[in-house]
Amino acid sequence: MTSDHDETHGVSRRKILECMTWAGTGVLWTIAGGVPRSTGLIGEAQAAEPSGLTFLQISDSHVGFDKPANPNASGTLEEAINKIKALPVKPAFVLHTGDITHLSKLSEFDDADRIISQARLDVHYVPGEHDVIDPEQKLYRERYGRGAKGAGWYSFDANGVHFIGLVNVVDLKAGGLGNLGNDQLEWLESDLKGRSASTPIVVFAHIPLWSVYPQWGWGTDDAARALDQLKRFGSVTVLNGHIHQIMQKVEGNVTFHTAMSTAFVQPAPGAQPSPGPMKVADDKLRSLLGITDVTFKRGQQRLAIVDQPLQG
Amino acid sequence: MTKIAKHIRVAAILAATVFAAAATLPAASARAPETEVKIDNFAFAPQRIVVQAGTTVTWINADDAPHTVASSTKVFKSGALDTEDKFSFTFTTPGTYEYFCSLHPHMTGTVVVEAAAAGNAAQ
Numbered sequence: 001m002t003s004d005h006d007e008t009h010g011v012s013r014r015k016i017l018e019c020m021t022w023a024g025t026g027v028l029w030t031i032a033g034g035v036p037r038s039t040g041l042i043g044e045a046q047a048a049e050p051s052g053l054t055f056l057q058i059s060d061s062h063v064g065f066d067k068p069a070n071p072n073a074s075g076t077l078e079e080a081i082n083k084i085k086a087l088p089v090k091p092a093f094v095l096h097t098g099d100i101t102h103l104s105k106l107s108e109f110d111d112a113d114r115i116i117s118q119a120r121l122d123v124h125y126v127p128g129e130h131d132v133i134d135p136e137q138k139l140y141r142e143r144y145g146r147g148a149k150g151a152g153w154y155s156f157d158a159n160g161v162h163f164i165g166l167v168n169v170v171d172l173k174a175g176g177l178g179n180l181g182n183d184q185l186e187w188l189e190s191d192l193k194g195r196s197a198s199t200p201i202v203v204f205a206h207i208p209l210w211s212v213y214p215q216w217g218w219g220t221d222d223a224a225r226a227l228d229q230l231k232r233f234g235s236v237t238v239l240n241g242h243i244h245q246i247m248q249k250v251e252g253n254v255t256f257h258t259a260m261s262t263a264f265v266q267p268a269p270g271a272q273p274s275p276g277p278m279k280v281a282d283d284k285l286r287s288l289l290g291i292t293d294v295t296f297k298r299g300q301q302r303l304a305i306v307d308q309p310l311q312g
Numbered sequence: 313m314t315k316i317a318k319h320i321r322v323a324a325i326l327a328a329t330v331f332a333a334a335a336t337l338p339a340a341s342a343r344a345p346e347t348e349v350k351i352d353n354f355a356f357a358p359q360r361i362v363v364q365a366g367t368t369v370t371w372i373n374a375d376d377a378p379h380t381v382a383s384s385t386k387v388f389k390s391g392a393l394d395t396e397d398k399f400s401f402t403f404t405t406p407g408t409y410e411y412f413c414s415l416h417p418h419m420t421g422t423v424v425v426e427a428a429a430a431g432n433a434a435q
Contacts, residue, residue, distance in 0.1 A: 067376040067395065068376070069376060102378070103378055103392055103394060104392070129415045129416075130378070130415070133378065133380070133391070133392040133415065135391055172414055172415075172417040173417060174382075174384040174410060174411070174412035174417055174420055175412065175417060175418065175420050176417045176418070177417070177418070214418070215418070216354070216418065217416050217417065217418040217419075273353045274353035274354035274355070274375070275354060276353065276354060276375050276376055276377050277376045277377060
């Protein structure tokens with residue numbers, strides 16, 4: 001339906017771009033009318049003065065993780081929070097895209113809260129699979145899911161942007177990938193109903209909503225049903241975690257982006273026998289962990305995504 | 313030296329006792345069968361095992377990531393297994409049991425339980 005594209009300044013056909021960037025340097029992505037352009041490194045991005053809405057994404061903190069890939073995941077989360085506190089433009093809020101804890105222990109949730117609250121910002125969470133492995137699957141929901149539906153999905157609005165937090169880490173099926181499920185998809189339909197196609201949408205969930213590498217479970221079985229519902233919107237940004245590395249893909253009006261972890265590195269798809277935590281040289285670790293800064297500039301259909309490593 | 317000799321003597325007596333028991337009783341009475349499945353590199357190894365009814369299967373997680381062992385038909389389910397954690401389940405009923413890791417559901421495995429040999433059926 002070409003009319004779907006009227007909102008996006010007449011850019012009716014876009015080449016599908018797939019861009020994979022493994023961190024090492026920060027890259028500023030500017031999305032204009034759905035087409036990403038890399039406009040510079042982090043230094044320039046920080047020099048720019050964003051006006052409009054700026055928010056932060058952090059992901060995969062894995063508080064409690066103490067294996068060789070990073071014996072001190074709490075320490076690197078604190079470094080990430082310090083980085084947020086030092087940002088020249090104070091973000092409006094933070095999105096945490098899951099795996100707050102490593103093993104869903106009460107003490108891990110407590111430690112995560114203690115560290116993240118030092119940012120003194122509102123934090124909107126979605127769970128990762130590591131946050132729902134307590135025997136009764138209740139610690140996450142008791143702490144973060146109040147007012148949310150089902151396993152913890154919800155939406156909110158900020159500066160004219162509609163944010164949707166989805167849960168794709170519960171009720172997973174043998175042999176399958178991430179899963180949204182019928183209840184959540186029905187809720188999404190009702191949540192989007194009646195919204196103008198010009199409303200910028202930001203969807204955030206833990207496991208990628210695009211097929212990054214199904215052999216390692218890096219995808220969501222029923223994501224296509226969610227994306228179908230988002231097709232009519234002129235600007236859709238999907239922010240995920242789970243894979244502990246930056247990847248970006250643009251398909252039509254939808255920009256997919258995954259964030260670095262604040263805890264440990266995982267290999268590029270297929271680069272190792274499994275996606276398990278990867279030990280890197282101590283002096284490299286902080287260049288592969290980090291945070292993501294997102295700016296939406298009103299009236300320009302622009303969303304700038306800046307990945308910032310903890311160091312380097 | 314005498315201590316070692318004593319150990320050898322005790323071991324010999326034990327061995328003789330076990331041998332005698334094995335000769336007169338059904339083998340399964342001597343020891344319930346056990347087997348292990350390793351969880352390594354986000355995979356169950358061996359991925360498929362065939363055991364006799366009454367076998368206790370123990371899964372051991374060798375990964376730096378937690379995993380679970382969950383029956384697809386909810387017959388059994390472990391909690392989160394951190395590195396080196398174990399989970400055991402005794403299969404008493406013949407059948408084919410599919411299972412997976414509920415955290416990483418692309419990890420799947422199968423336990424085929426065969427009826428125990430005639431002598432092993434006794435409880």
